[in-house]
Amino acid sequence: MRLSRYFLPILKETPAEAEIVSHRLMLRAGMIRQQAAGIYTWLPLGLRVLDKIGKIVREEQNRAGAIEILMPTVQQAALWKESGRYEDYGQEMLRITDRLDREMLYGPTAEEVVTDVFRSYVRSYKDLPLNLYNIQWKFRDERRPRFGVMRGREFLMKDAYSFDLDYERATEAYRRMFVAYLRTYARMGLTAIPMKADSGPIGGDMTHEFIVLASTGESQVFCHKDLLDLPIPGADTDFQGDLKPIIDQWTSLYAATEEMHDEAAFAAVPADKQVTARGIEVGHIFYFGTKYSEPMGAKVAGPDGVERPVHMGSYGVGVSRLAAAVIEASHDDAGIVWPEAIAPFQVGLINMKPGDAACDATCAELYATLGKAGVEVLYDDTDTRAGAKFATMDLIGLPWQLICGPKSLAEGKVELKRRATGEREVLSIADALVRLGVTA
Incomplete structure (x- = not known):
């Protein structure tokens, strides 16, 4: 969505x-x-x-x-x-x-x-x-x-x-x-x-x-x-x-x-x-x-x-x-910090810079891949400031936040945050998908 x-x-x-x-x-x-x-x-x-x-x-x-x-x-x-x-x-x-x-x-x-x-x-x-x-x-x-x-x-x-x-x-x-x-x-x-x-x-x-x-x-x-x-x-x-x-x-x-x-x-x-x-x-x-x-x-x-x-x-x-x-x-x-079993969505996908070609393309690909794998995704594609995006995702409590920004994408990576612990990792796109339960 x-x-x-x-x-x-x-x-x-x-x-x-x-x-x-x-x-x-x-x-x-x-x-x-x-x-x-x-x-x-x-x-x-x-x-x-x-x-x-x-x-x-x-x-x-x-x-x-x-x-x-x-x-x-x-x-x-x-x-x-x-x-x-x-x-x-x-x-x-x-x-x-x-x-x-x-x-x-x-x-x-x-x-x-x-x-x-x-x-x-x-x-x-x-x-x-x-x-x-x-x-x-x-x-x-x-x-x-x-x-x-x-x-x-x-x-x-x-x-x-x-x-x-x-x-x-x-x-x-x-x-x-x-x-x-x-x-x-x-x-x-x-x-x-x-x-x-x-x-x-x-x-x-x-x-x-x-x-x-x-x-x-x-x-x-x-x-x-x-x-x-x-x-x-x-x-x-x-x-x-x-x-x-x-x-x-x-x-x-x-x-x-x-x-x-x-x-x-x-x-x-x-x-x-x-x-x-x-x-x-x-x-x-x-x-x-x-x-x-x-x-x-x-x-x-x-x-x-x-x-x-x-x-x-x-x-x-x-x-x-x-x-x-x-x-x-x-x-x-x-x-909120939802347990995965009853979370409204499993992943909050955050596009840090809508309109940026790399961000848009990567988010579109991740959105499609996760959806095909049966992972429920709420894709923040809105043109709002980063702080507001993070605050919204923290408020609604989805178990994972997958963050795509120009800086990390330039290195072929994305950031993954676990809501329950606040732990953040910078990973390759393939590794991030594996962490979310998606395998090739």
């Missing part, structure tokens, strides 16, 4: 309403634009990040055996009344009526809808286990939306829902999602710690929040230091095998949110292993048994022919929130 033809509305000044780093940088880098309190338009750069986060989430859900569907944003109130949650959910639910005065709502979550789908089609235990997920916009009317997309009212969420015959099998589904979540966050360059948590309005008696430690986190968290260094399950993990040893390794060490904190249990952790910090919730998983299936009649016939309510769990990932969480965990004074 040529920057001269791209829509990248960079802000020089930090908007006054931005209280935390991710909100400031997302606004300044032209990723988002506020439309109303807690509601944002995702601009081209931000949308590219959002799509890449969603791709990783999908890949790990599919790997764990979940099947993607797409549920509506607007739901019937009747389903929520059937489950008993319509009045209990509170003022965060946006209640609306259609032109025929039917009660509707903008979905804050989708347990009722997916249970209705399940009960409409599944009758036998032979069709289990089943895990259905969707990545869809949700709305919760936060009393005080703040921190940009970190605590917005409209947000993109992956929500999965498992259906199993009994508690034992439902626990296996829970473990599969637990491991899938560990892998999902690690692929984005995040260390997300599973912590005992309050189930809130979702319900359930087995639940974990996945927390990324950050000074701007919403809540206080407490954990064992060794959790920061535990190995992440590999891509060859057998999701149909016994995952209990992996889960036990993570849950045997103390980790809890403020609501579930046990001072006596934390005091038993060696003093040099105690970590007290702020944290950002980026995912939440629940087992809630028959909380929804029983009142809504989601039953299957077991091996004995007797019908029984299925055991369910739900598993949420804050896809839009993750974009902000990564920035909170990976930035410096100059701007």
Whole structure:
């Protein structure tokens, strides 16, 4: 993509309403634009990040055996009344009526809808286990939306829902999602710690929040230091095998949110292993048994022919929130530092002197070569001063900057900068391409 033809509305000044780093940088880098309190338009750069986060989430859900569907944003109130949650959910639910005065709502979550789908089609235990997920916009009317997309009212969420015959099998589904979540966050360059948590309005008696430690986190968290260094399950993990040893390794060490904190249990952790910090919730998983299936009649016939309510769990990932969480965990004074897996582009190609024959020709060749190799490039071909070019590239945080100027090109070389470390190298064009993963 040529920057001269791209829509990248960079802000020089930090908007006054931005209280935390991710909100400031997302606004300044032209990723988002506020439309109303807690509601944002995702601009081209931000949308590219959002799509890449969603791709990783999908890949790990599919790997764990979940099947993607797409549920509506607007739901019937009747389903929520059937489950008993319509009045209990509170003022965060946006209640609306259609032109025929039917009660509707903008979905804050989708347990009722997916249970209705399940009960409409599944009758036998032979069709289990089943895990259905969707990545869809949700709305919760936060009393005080703040921190940009970190605590917005409209947000993109992956929500999965498992259906199993009994508690034992439902626990296996829970473990599969637990491991899938560990892998999902690690692929984005995040260390997300599973912590005992309050189930809130979702319900359930087995639940974990996945927390990324950050000074701007919403809540206080407490954990064992060794959790920061535990190995992440590999891509060859057998999701149909016994995952209990992996889960036990993570849950045997103390980790809890403020609501579930046990001072006596934390005091038993060696003093040099105690970590007290702020944290950002980026995912939440629940087992809630028959909380929804029983009142809504989601039953299957077991091996004995007797019908029984299925055991369910739900598993949420804050896809839009993750974009902000990564920035909170990976930035410096100059701007964002994206991990390669979710960077909007891998390389920022900088033409230091547009109009110069050598610079134009070399940049055109590099742009074409990288593109053919599948490397995503943002080519700064604009006629602006060098300082502004560097500032923009640092702000938007692309992993690599490939700099072409008359002086270095006269020697047949270019400059390559790694954003994460600031390391710069002057290399031949061929060596620079190899460093970026392009081979002849």
